[in-house]
Structure formats: structure tokens, C-alpha cells
Amino acid sequence: MLRFFIFLFSIIPLLAHANEESIRINQIGYYPDAPKIAIAIGDTKTDAFSLLDESGKTVFEGKLGKPIYWAKSEETARKADFSEFSKSGRYRLKVGDNVSWPFFIQQDVWNEVSIAMMKSYYLQRASMSLDEKYAGIYKRKAGHPDTDAVFHPSTGKKGRLNAPGGWYDAGDFGKYIVSASFTIANMMSLMELVPNAYPDSSLNIPESGNGISDLLDEVRYELEWMKKMQDTDGGVFVKMTSDIYPDMMFPHTDPLQRNVYGKSTASALNFSAAMAMAYRLFTPIDAKWAKDCLERSERAWKWARKNPNVIFTNPEGVLSGAYSNSDMSDEFLWAASELLISTEKSKYKKYLAKNIEALKSYEKPTWPNEKGLGIMSLIVHREALPKKLKNVVEKSIKEWSDKTLQDMNASAYQVPEIEFTWGSNGDMGSAGLSFIYTYQITGDQQYLDAAAAVADYILGKNATGYNFVTGFGSKQVVNLHHSVSIADGIPGSLPGYIPGGPNADLEDAVTDAHGEAAAYASTLPAKAYVDSQLSYSSNENDILYTSPNLALITALHHHYSALATKQK
Numbered sequence: 001m002l003r004f005f006i007f008l009f010s011i012i013p014l015l016a017h018a019n020e021e022s023i024r025i026n027q028i029g030y031y032p033d034a035p036k037i038a039i040a041i042g043d044t045k046t047d048a049f050s051l052l053d054e055s056g057k058t059v060f061e062g063k064l065g066k067p068i069y070w071a072k073s074e075e076t077a078r079k080a081d082f083s084e085f086s087k088s089g090r091y092r093l094k095v096g097d098n099v100s101w102p103f104f105i106q107q108d109v110w111n112e113v114s115i116a117m118m119k120s121y122y123l124q125r126a127s128m129s130l131d132e133k134y135a136g137i138y139k140r141k142a143g144h145p146d147t148d149a150v151f152h153p154s155t156g157k158k159g160r161l162n163a164p165g166g167w168y169d170a171g172d173f174g175k176y177i178v179s180a181s182f183t184i185a186n187m188m189s190l191m192e193l194v195p196n197a198y199p200d201s202s203l204n205i206p207e208s209g210n211g212i213s214d215l216l217d218e219v220r221y222e223l224e225w226m227k228k229m230q231d232t233d234g235g236v237f238v239k240m241t242s243d244i245y246p247d248m249m250f251p252h253t254d255p256l257q258r259n260v261y262g263k264s265t266a267s268a269l270n271f272s273a274a275m276a277m278a279y280r281l282f283t284p285i286d287a288k289w290a291k292d293c294l295e296r297s298e299r300a301w302k303w304a305r306k307n308p309n310v311i312f313t314n315p316e317g318v319l320s321g322a323y324s325n326s327d328m329s330d331e332f333l334w335a336a337s338e339l340l341i342s343t344e345k346s347k348y349k350k351y352l353a354k355n356i357e358a359l360k361s362y363e364k365p366t367w368p369n370e371k372g373l374g375i376m377s378l379i380v381h382r383e384a385l386p387k388k389l390k391n392v393v394e395k396s397i398k399e400w401s402d403k404t405l406q407d408m409n410a411s412a413y414q415v416p417e418i419e420f421t422w423g424s425n426g427d428m429g430s431a432g433l434s435f436i437y438t439y440q441i442t443g444d445q446q447y448l449d450a451a452a453a454v455a456d457y458i459l460g461k462n463a464t465g466y467n468f469v470t471g472f473g474s475k476q477v478v479n480l481h482h483s484v485s486i487a488d489g490i491p492g493s494l495p496g497y498i499p500g501g502p503n504a505d506l507e508d509a510v511t512d513a514h515g516e517a518a519a520y521a522s523t524l525p526a527k528a529y530v531d532s533q534l535s536y537s538s539n540e541n542d543i544l545y546t547s548p549n550l551a552l553i554t555a556l557h558h559h560y561s562a563l564a565t566k567q568k
Helices: 111-123 134-136 177-193 214-228 267-284 287-306 329-343 344-353 356-360 370-379 389-411 423-442 445-458 483-487 544-567
Strands: 037-041 050-052 057-065 066-069 077-081 089-095 103-105 148-150 239-241
Touching: 050 445, 057 089, 111 134, 111 214, 111 544, 177 214, 177 267, 177 370, 177 423, 177 544, 214 267, 214 287, 267 287, 267 329, 267 370, 287 329, 329 344, 329 356, 329 370, 344 356, 344 389, 356 370, 356 389, 370 389, 370 423, 389 445, 423 445, 423 544, 445 544
Parallel strands: none
Antiparallel strands: 037 077, 050 057, 050 089, 066 077, 089 103
16 A cells, blocks of 8 residues: 555646645545535635636636634635536646645545555554555564563552453554544444445455455454453453553564553443444354353443442553543443343343433534444434434434534534544544434435535645545645654555644643654644644544544445435
8 A cells, every 4th residue: 555645637737826725625535426615715816716627627617605714723714615516537626826736526536545544453453463465565563462461550450461462542552442442333333334334355454355344354353352351350451551652663662561550430331332332243243252242241331330430540650541531421321322232131221211311412422422422323223222212312413413514504614613622633523423323314415415524624624734644635644643654764654544633732832851842833723733743642643533534434435325326
């Protein structure tokens, strides 16, 4: 797989005085039946725009929308809507003297991007070598066998844990139950929405050719590690990391001791929810293994009910991520939702009935607030739910979608109003994915198109001008805060990753122990991003950020392809 995805038409000579940066556009392109909207920034000196083909010929003309000011980027933006143009080809958008980056209009336009995003999880595998046959130029030696991780004294246990496998969570080498559960929930939920997503041999991974979806093969690699993190009492250890963050290096050169850290209610409930989902998806493939997933899920639920408020905090001297959470109500709702769907047991139905008021208000899923994941699953299986519960979850997500869509229609960039904090790209993806579920309920294309607008943001139509999927687009993220991308000496970043994105809190804009700091060009919330290896708070990848965007882009690909087939 190429590090740089170069559009063939990028060699077309730029027109005189072209300024791509003043037009924010999806740098990959658009499906013929999807909305096609770009944003012109600043004083356009014209009310018109035109669409140019490869030869520079004008093939479509339109009128810019009214100027809208956005305080979060301190920009005045005008919408260029060319949705009615649907002829496949390679194009640029022209506004005055400014010409956009090139892009495609075609069916399957996001297919290569989505495959790279899915393949990024293989590139994050721990405890195994990545062979050239599957990883290409990103081959590397096996890192972190994790066969003898030491129980940290704070666990109250002695000895070592044999728990190899799983994915590195982010740019370093930690493995965490909360982020793992959130991530594979998005992936398994995608499989329930789009059962033919990533079929066998679509990803070229070691398991390809076994007759099983490559997505499920990849998910199982993570689930196998998660199973090993469950204690004999049903509780689940929070993480496997070193006490401090390692330097940026290849995994196999990391000299730090690997430790296992204490249990928490959040880790147990995340584990329970993910394992209950796994039971549904893996039963047709490996019934015995799937049954074990469900048994583990129920043991973790039982532990959490007995220990409803065990909050994990890092022991003294431990600096790796904590994923601390003081409110467990959303985790309980998510786990109960998945267990109800998988078991149909009355105790989970009663739990949700008792807490039904909380389900009446939908919020986009984030790792500290996972109620929305449960609502998403309930929507997929809504026909099997009690009528009252079905009505509640349908109404809650539709009300959220209608309010968010109203905000989007009034905004400069036509995206959900989010707080630009750590991981904003993941939050944006979760908002977009939420619209997919509303579309599932209603069949109303306005929700599908709203989801597409969020994907456009990730793929370049944003205030930074970056395509946030590494290895793709004209303005790429090339300096990811990612150990292997830095250590391998290959120009650019590994492909298919998504960095955290704009972060107005600027946690890394201070001098570190090496006397270095990330230098932000802007502190405005929507622009507070820097493509720097030093920026862990805006430019580090995380499996959490990629998964909702992966599900979003893959689901959109499926739905727009289905619309095209239906119209033939």
C-alpha cells in the first residue's frame, strides 16, 4: 500500500493564481448521488463558482451561498453546492482566481480510503511480526510478546499475566480495555448494519482465505487479548502498559517492563458489552468460542453489579493513560442493552425499563459516555424490543438528529457543533455515524446526506484544510505522532490512520522534558491542530478516533452504492 495516495490528475498544471487553501473540499471526492458541497473562504470577490474538468473546461456553474461567519475559525464561509452535477470524472472547483484541490465524482470513490482505515488495525497488532506479504513496506518485527506482564502492586495480585495479542491503542504501545471495547463496538455494529462489509480476502491479512469476514478476523484478534484480561472473579483489568510512555521507536526495541493494572467498573462493563456483541456475530462462525464470549460478558456484568463504583486512577508514578470515568450509568445502559439483545433475559429488560428515562436523551457516543452505543444496537434490533423501549430509542436518536441537522444547516461548514477538545475527529465521526442509525429508522435521505457532510469534514472540508485520513488527499497528515511512523524512516505516516484533530486546549503546546513543544499556527478552536510529531494532543492516532469514522465511511459507501443500484 502506498504511503502517499496520489491522484493521477494531480499532475494537471495549476491554473494561474490558483489557491487551493481558500476552497475547503472533500479531497477524495463524492458519490454521484450524494451531496457535493465545498466551502469558499474569505472575500471571494464573486458570487459565482464553476466546476472544471481535467482539461480546464467549465462543465457546471453555480451561485455561492450567503456569507456565514464562524467564530470558532474566525472565517467567513460561502457554500458552493454542485450536488445536481453527477457525471463521473476528475474535477476542480473554481471561485474567482482560486482553484481547489482535485477530486473525483464516481461510484466507489471512498472504497480505497475505507480499506486503508480498516487495514490500519492490522498495522497496530501487537505480539506478532508484520510480514511483507501483508504489510508491504510497513513490515516490522514482532513487538511486546506480553506473555509475562507483571501485575502492578496496586492490583493486590502477585505474579505475571500471559496476555499476548491485541492492538496498540494509539501512537505508543499501550493496550486498554475501554478503548478496545469502544472501537470494536463500532466495528461490530457496522457488521450488523452492513453484513457484507470487508468480506474474506478483502484486506490481505494473515487470516484472509479462511472463509470468514476479514473485519471479524481483525476484531477477533482484539477480542482474544481482551479475554485474557478478565480475572477469575469476573472483573477486568484496565490496561497493559509500561509505567511511563516509551520513546518513539519500533515496538520490538521498547525496553520498558510491561505491567497489568487494576480493575474498574468501567472496564468490566465495556468488556461485558463488547463480549455480548461478539456472541451475536461469532455464533454462526464458531459457536463454542462465541458462547465463551457470552459467559464472560455475564460474569463481567455480575462483577460490575457487585462493584458499581470502582473508579480507576493511576497509581503513583504511572503515567500511561487512565481512561478514568466517575459516572458509570452510561456503561451500565450499554452493557444491559447488548445483553438484552443477545440473551433476551428478563433481568436486562427490567434494568432498561427501570432506567428508561436515561434512554430518552441520545448523545453521540464517546468513550466517557457510551449510552449511545447501546441505543445504536437497540435500533438495529428494534423489531424484537418491547414496544415502549422501541419507541423511546427511535424517538431519542431522531430528536438528536433533527436538532443537530438544524444546527448544521445554519453553520458555516455544515457540520455538527462539537467542542474542539482532545479527540475531536472521533467525536465528529460519532456524530456522523449517529445519522446513519436515524436513516435506518426513517429511510429519509436527509439523514444520510447529513452523515456524508461529516465524512466530507474528515476528508478535507474543514477549517484546517487537511484530509485527516493519513496517506490520502492533496493536503495530507505526514507527521503523525506515531512511534512506528517516526521510527521506520519512511516519509510520511502509515496510511489509514486518523489523528485526534483540532484541540483548543493545546495540552502539548508547552515545553516537554526535551525542551520541545508543539507549535500551533492557530489557537482558534476549529484550527487548533498542527501536523507535528510533537503534538500528541492533536496529531496522535487512536483506534478510538478511527473506528466511528471507519463505520461512517463504510456505511455511506454501502448506502450510496445501494441507491445507485436502485436507480438503474
